[in-house]
Amino acid sequence: MRTPERSVELTQVTEWEDGRVRSLQDSLAAEEPLEIRVGGRPLTVTMRTPGNDLELAAGFLLTEGIIESPAQIAGLRIKPPDNLLKTNVVEVELQDSDFDTADLQRNFFAASSCGVCGKASIDAIRIRGIRLPESGFRFDPEMLCRLPEALRSEQAVFSRTGGLHAAALFDGNGQLMALREDIGRHNAVDKIVGWALLEKKLPLSEHVMLVSGRGGFEIIQKVLAAGIPVLASVSAPSSLAVKLARELGLTLIGFLRGRRFVIYSGESRCVSAKTGSDSGS
Amino acid sequence: MRTPERSVELTQVTEWEDGRVRSLQDSLAAEEPLEIRVGGRPLTVTMRTPGNDLELAAGFLLTEGIIESPAQIAGLRIKPPDNLLKTNVVEVELQDSDFDTADLQRNFFAASSCGVCGKASIDAIRIRGIRLPESGFRFDPEMLCRLPEALRSEQAVFSRTGGLHAAALFDGNGQLMALREDIGRHNAVDKIVGWALLEKKLPLSEHVMLVSGRGGFEIIQKVLAAGIPVLASVSAPSSLAVKLARELGLTLIGFLRGRRFVIYSGESRCVSAKTGSDSGS
Numbered sequence: 001m002r003t004p005e006r007s008v009e010l011t012q013v014t015e016w017e018d019g020r021v022r023s024l025q026d027s028l029a030a031e032e033p034l035e036i037r038v039g040g041r042p043l044t045v046t047m048r049t050p051g052n053d054l055e056l057a058a059g060f061l062l063t064e065g066i067i068e069s070p071a072q073i074a075g076l077r078i079k080p081p082d083n084l085l086k087t088n089v090v091e092v093e094l095q096d097s098d099f100d101t102a103d104l105q106r107n108f109f110a111a112s113s114c115g116v117c118g119k120a121s122i123d124a125i126r127i128r129g130i131r132l133p134e135s136g137f138r139f140d141p142e143m144l145c146r147l148p149e150a151l152r153s154e155q156a157v158f159s160r161t162g163g164l165h166a167a168a169l170f171d172g173n174g175q176l177m178a179l180r181e182d183i184g185r186h187n188a189v190d191k192i193v194g195w196a197l198l199e200k201k202l203p204l205s206e207h208v209m210l211v212s213g214r215g216g217f218e219i220i221q222k223v224l225a226a227g228i229p230v231l232a233s234v235s236a237p238s239s240l241a242v243k244l245a246r247e248l249g250l251t252l253i254g255f256l257r258g259r260r261f262v263i264y265s266g267e268s269r270c271v272s273a274k275t276g277s278d279s280g281s
Numbered sequence: 282m283r284t285p286e287r288s289v290e291l292t293q294v295t296e297w298e299d300g301r302v303r304s305l306q307d308s309l310a311a312e313e314p315l316e317i318r319v320g321g322r323p324l325t326v327t328m329r330t331p332g333n334d335l336e337l338a339a340g341f342l343l344t345e346g347i348i349e350s351p352a353q354i355a356g357l358r359i360k361p362p363d364n365l366l367k368t369n370v371v372e373v374e375l376q377d378s379d380f381d382t383a384d385l386q387r388n389f390f391a392a393s394s395c396g397v398c399g400k401a402s403i404d405a406i407r408i409r410g411i412r413l414p415e416s417g418f419r420f421d422p423e424m425l426c427r428l429p430e431a432l433r434s435e436q437a438v439f440s441r442t443g444g445l446h447a448a449a450l451f452d453g454n455g456q457l458m459a460l461r462e463d464i465g466r467h468n469a470v471d472k473i474v475g476w477a478l479l480e481k482k483l484p485l486s487e488h489v490m491l492v493s494g495r496g497g498f499e500i501i502q503k504v505l506a507a508g509i510p511v512l513a514s515v516s517a518p519s520s521l522a523v524k525l526a527r528e529l530g531l532t533l534i535g536f537l538r539g540r541r542f543v544i545y546s547g548e549s550r551c552v553s554a555k556t557g558s559d560s561g562s
Contacts, residue, residue: 007462029445031464049445049463052472056463059475062483063503070478164310164330181288182330182337183312183497183519191333194340197351202343216464222344238464 006050031238133229143174203227287331312519414510424455484508
């Protein structure tokens with residue numbers, strides 16, 4: 001009961017461990033957009049893990065100061081599935097008929113740096129500014145294994161505060177080119193990309209980006225916009241991140257720790273990654 | 282050079298360790314809003330760690346698909362400080378005079394669930410729906426130390442995917458009332474609050490919220506909106522989170538691990554926390 005079916009997605013991945021390569025099944029945390037409609041009009045879209053969607057909508061309305069008590073909710077339901085949106089829409093009816101959704105939308109006006117939230121409807125979620133990674137770049141898995149240590153040794157603020165995300169850009173030989181830390185993971189990525197833009201180094205078609213935290217949809221979008229062919233993380237990607245990476249040809253690496261990593265997408269860029277369920281044993 | 286002055290803030294905190302309480306100085310990762318203006322009009326606000334702000338603005342414009350090359354940037358500067366905003370504004374001029382900021386704003390239309398991003402200007406950042414926590418609630422530090430294990434043992438999806446944030450609500454005796462997991466930390470909190478709202482349990486004035494990740498401004502805002510007096514995290518809070526918690530009387534706990542935690546705000550709710558620089562030795 002605590003693990004609704006849609007909160008986990010299974011997928012086939014490639015594991016590299018100490019030079020041995022094998023194919024295995026992995027569980028991904030599901031990430032899908034949820035559109036919250038009030039009085040028939042789209043109010044917001046948030047990237048969420050499916051499950052408890054009515055609670056999410058009700059909680060959002062309260063914590064964003066739109067309602068103050070449950071009595072203000074006249075109706076709350078999951079929109080019956082249609083071909084396009086499945087069950088990714090919650091419809092809310094509020095008691096107050098004077099409630100002005102258009103005015104509310106204006107209060108929520110404008111963008112977020114995360115690239116997905118900040119959209120009023122699922123239709124508005126689109127991939128902007130994407131550059132498909134150049135296909136020629138290849139990388140050495142031994143080089144990849146050295147990157148987390150290179151990031152840690154340069155991460156100045158984190159060691160003092162324990163509170164920052166980091167993004168680091170490496171060249172094809174594993175040389176650190178830029179490291180940025182920020183309370184927001186997407187900001188750390190934007191700072192790296194902005195540095196490259198202002199230094200006229202774009203596109204970064206022979207480079208690897210390493211991020212300290214989880215890889216979600218918005219990070220993938222930003223990495224692709226900079227033309228970076230390989231994104232690595234010490235942690236897990238989301239289902240949508242994997243989907244997007246596969247669709248657009250990004251090499252996506254997770255759980256990069258010690259002498260092991262998992263390739264979720266674009267394994268052909270890894271020079272020794274020839275998949276086989278027991279090729280390494 | 283890698284640690285710009287404003288990226289870290291020092292503050293006095295209270296440490297509880299195995300029953301001993303002492304006051305010490307702690308470093309916080311700085312969190313402040315940055316407003317990005319294009320052609321004189323506010324485009325977006327992002328909560329960021331100060332430093333490399335021009336890079337952040339340039340990177341945001343590229344990764345959000347607004348520009349494609351550095352040649353499109355005619356001007357990029359930090360707005361000279363005034364009384365209100367200090368240096369939290371970056372002004373961008375683009376080459377293309379047809380560039381329509383109003384239209385761009387419409388594309389970025391609407392809210393994000395994180396409550397801060399999703400605003401076009403710093404003026405639009407305000408605390409909505411805040412309930413000041415009731416002051417009567419007190420908690421036992423021994424009870425607090427048991428919560429992370431209670432969360433972990435119930436966290437179903439994370440153990441399979443390694444990719445989810447969790448938020449858990451406990452009553453004053455440390456009894457788990459609700460646990461939600463989500464790819465977005467703010468969504469996990471909204472799901473808990475929505476559950477409480479629909480179950481007519483608000484305000485949660487005798488409860489403790491535990492979150493798995495870092496505590497930033499937007500989490501504090503949501504916890505306050507639910508009237509929860511104590512927020513605990515296994516990780517570090519941001520500078521703005523601490524500021525907001527102190528201003529509004531929330532008890533904010535960080536680094537809750539084993540038999541140790543750090544109290545950043547509202548220590549009077551902790552029954553044995555009488556501060557003294559060496560009271561425990």
